[in-house]
Amino acid sequence: MKNKNDTYKPDWTPKNAGEEFAVRVVKGVQKISDTKINSAKTKNHEVEDLVKGVLTNDRVLLAKTITLVESNARAHFEKAQSVLHKLLPHSGNSIRIGISGVPGAGKSTLIESLGMYLIEHGHKVAVLTIDPSSSITKGSILGDKTRMEKLSREDNCFIRPSPSGGTLGGVTRKSRETIIVCEAAGYDIILIETVGVGQSEITVRSMVDFFLLVQLAGAGDELQGIKKGVIEIADAIVVNKADGNNLQKANIARSEFANVLHYLKPVTEGWQTRAFVSSAITGQGTADIWKVMQRFVEITRASGVFEKRRTEQKIEWTFRMIEDELKDSFYNKEIIKNEIPRLKLDIEKGNILPTTAAGKLLKLFNSNSSI
Ligand code: GDP
Numbered sequence: 001m002k003n004k005n006d007t008y009k010p011d012w013t014p015k016n017a018g019e020e021f022a023v024r025v026v027k028g029v030q031k032i033s034d035t036k037i038n039s040a041k042t043k044n045h046e047v048e049d050l051v052k053g054v055l056t057n058d059r060v061l062l063a064k065t066i067t068l069v070e071s072n073a074r075a076h077f078e079k080a081q082s083v084l085h086k087l088l089p090h091s092g093n094s095i096r097i098g099i100s101g102v103p104g105a106g107k108s109t110l111i112e113s114l115g116m117y118l119i120e121h122g123h124k125v126a127v128l129t130i131d132p133s134s135s136i137t138k139g140s141i142l143g144d145k146t147r148m149e150k151l152s153r154e155d156n157c158f159i160r161p162s163p164s165g166g167t168l169g170g171v172t173r174k175s176r177e178t179i180i181v182c183e184a185a186g187y188d189i190i191l192i193e194t195v196g197v198g199q200s201e202i203t204v205r206s207m208v209d210f211f212l213l214v215q216l217a218g219a220g221d222e223l224q225g226i227k228k229g230v231i232e233i234a235d236a237i238v239v240n241k242a243d244g245n246n247l248q249k250a251n252i253a254r255s256e257f258a259n260v261l262h263y264l265k266p267v268t269e270g271w272q273t274r275a276f277v278s279s280a281i282t283g284q285g286t287a288d289i290w291k292v293m294q295r296f297v298e299i300t301r302a303s304g305v306f307e308k309r310r311t312e313q314k315i316e317w318t319f320r321m322i323e324d325e326l327k328d329s330f331y332n333k334e335i336i337k338n339e340i341p342r343l344k345l346d347i348e349k350g351n352i353l354p355t356t357a358a359g360k361l362l363k364l365f366n367s368n369s370s371i
Helices: 032-037 039-055 059-070 074-090 107-120 168-184 200-205 244-263 286-303 305-331 334-349 354-367
Strands: 095-101 125-130 157-160 189-195 210-216 236-240 274-277
Touching: 039 059, 039 074, 039 168, 059 074, 059 157, 059 168, 074 168, 095 107, 095 200, 095 286, 107 125, 107 189, 107 236, 107 286, 125 168, 125 200, 157 168, 168 189, 168 200, 168 305, 189 200, 200 210, 210 244, 210 286, 236 244, 236 286, 244 274, 274 286, 286 305, 305 334, 334 354
Parallel strands: 095 189, 095 210, 125 157, 125 189, 210 236, 236 274
Antiparallel strands: none
């Protein structure tokens, strides 16, 4: 029903016309300029709504908040920060778990199996993905197929695909803030999935408490084709697809990994990284994986390593953002953009030393910078 105040009688209606007179003009929608004038009021209202929605785990408002956090628009940034600021005191109460492995290793099947197991045991699970391919190829390795169908139907599960576009740094910032939002909504297990492309594994390691590497048993040397350094950042390795004809191969692969791990310095102080086998499809080994994670949390919480890592991650995150922001403002400056092709030519021709060229660009930036 329209409010009586929203209508008025135009001046061409008869003077003595009563309420029964049919002609009324209904006020239209507010002009954009009016909306703008009221924007400060509307903004606060929306921030409160979003915060309340997240805290009561209203899935629509939760998704809306994450969309706001993921937005690249400058105008959304402040609002997103206000929401996050209010959510921050309610965050942090989760176990953040990174899961990585090559495409086809069985990550999504394992997440489905582990996620269902955790939900059955009273947990609330959020699954986020970090897909570096979206920033490299504009395509998607993780998102193209229907994944985790059973889990996605669960009330106590929230699945959010990788934010798309932008640099890995940008995707990472969004994911870190999405973790805060999900925790405030009461999700106590955050699973962050990624694929072994570029820096993505290192990036995920820098935002989780526990890092699980999913591997496959191949023929022959198991360590071939595994990116150097990835084993070093894992808190556990699981050789998946340990079922049927593959069981024996998986067990052999597991002991090969165990041998290598024996000689490596574990990534987490006071914790020995070990290798396990699992079958995500039958669920064999899922409970064991969870036991390992629980034990890890117990040990690292008791020793203080858990909190120490989280603090270090926050500090690292702060300075990484500064680096990203500085880099962006440097390369997006018109004068720098214009100068780079000229300098590149000079470098190619050998007219200028790289150090001199770098110095020249930095000087140009500093003398034209308002910072
Ligand atoms: P992702 O790309 O790492 O997420 O891998 P998926 O979870 O999509 O799995 C790739 C394929 O391997 C699918 O066809 C799965 O059904 C299959 N798969 C996953 N886990 C297992 C397992 O434990 N045993 C067997 N036999 N197949 C599996």
